[in-house]
Amino acid sequence: MPPTRRTSAPAASTLTGIAEMASRDAQGVPADLLDGYLEELDGISTTRKSFRPEQLRVRREVGARAAERGISLHGVIDLHLSATWLAWRSLSGVRRATGADAVRAAGEAVFKAADAAVTAIAEGYEEAQRWAVRREESFRREFVDDLLDGRNLGQLAERAERFGLRLAGSTVVAAVRSAQPLVDGGEVARAVETSLNLRPDSRDVLVTTKEGLLVCVAPDTMTDVPDEFVRQVAAALGPDTSWRVGLGRAHPGPGGVVRSFEQARYALDIAERLGLPGRLHKAVDLLVYRVLLRDRAALEDLVSVVLQPLRGARGGAEPLMETLAAYFANGQVAAACARQLHLGVRTVTYRLQRVADLTGYSVDDPAQALSLHVAVLGAKLLDWPASAEDTP
Structure with missing residues (x-):
């Protein structure tokens, strides 16, 4: 068997x-x-x-x-x-x-x-x-928002180490504003972050976005990072895109990041209001405009007293304002002003004389020219005369 x-x-x-x-x-x-x-x-x-x-x-x-x-x-x-x-x-x-x-x-x-x-x-x-990627992105987004909004400062330094940042020293913040909002994971943000990550010291640099801005946070000791950031942004956006970079001043500690970020945004706002030339605008170079805006009421009075008569000119105040702005931007040289505005020199000198006739302020008098110059800058900062038209 x-x-x-x-x-x-x-x-x-x-x-x-x-x-x-x-x-x-x-x-x-x-x-x-x-x-x-x-x-x-x-x-x-x-x-x-x-x-x-x-x-x-x-x-x-x-x-x-x-x-x-x-x-x-x-x-x-x-x-x-x-x-x-x-x-x-x-x-x-x-x-x-x-x-x-x-x-x-x-x-x-x-x-x-x-x-x-x-x-x-x-x-x-x-x-x-x-899920791990989404969780990490969520942690990073929460950290970035706290960092740039100045929340939970006591825990930021410890949390920053997770993302390669050391906040014990001083940091500077650069912010890019483009015609199209820049978002996390977008083509431009990825390209700029990847390029900066190729640096041997990239661990200390954070590239992120906030409210449509592309933001770079770096130690102030890495003095070449802002310029490299601008170069990479230029390469990613191309020559046909309108964009500017605002650069804040260096400030110490976790709270210094939000201060520098606010200054970078302020530099962007001022550059756009005044139509300043160039791509990079440093907050340290624009302190005079902060002084002008500190006493807004006094600035409004200056603009009103000096420039209000221009609103009665034939064609409105805008052509005369444009001529004054270009005249001062070109070192009070009429020929250079004419080239910028694509006008004849005689047209420029006629408009400047018209300003003197209407306002009583002449560009040939140093004190009066200073009042005109500050008033023109103030008008741009206050969006005058459009803001005056909106006032009941």
């Missing part, structure tokens, strides 16, 4: 041994990630059925755990495939098979199940990575 074939499932010690061999074969990927896989595979070899939904859910969770533990997707898949072929001879369905057809059926079931398991692991792994 032939001996009875054993049909019991492999002993736990056998499966544990296989799991350990699979771990070694997969270059040390932890065997605990198999998490019941061999027992389930043994059952499938007998039933010829596939994984149940709850079993595939476990595989997805395994993939997610591997991602969280920093284990590569290749490694966790290698672990499962190694376990599959190492366990093959020990699986109940294979040991019970009495012919080639039975072995083939068991093999098809087992390797289809392995394929499904690997797919589920990859799905879980990729989903965990997506």
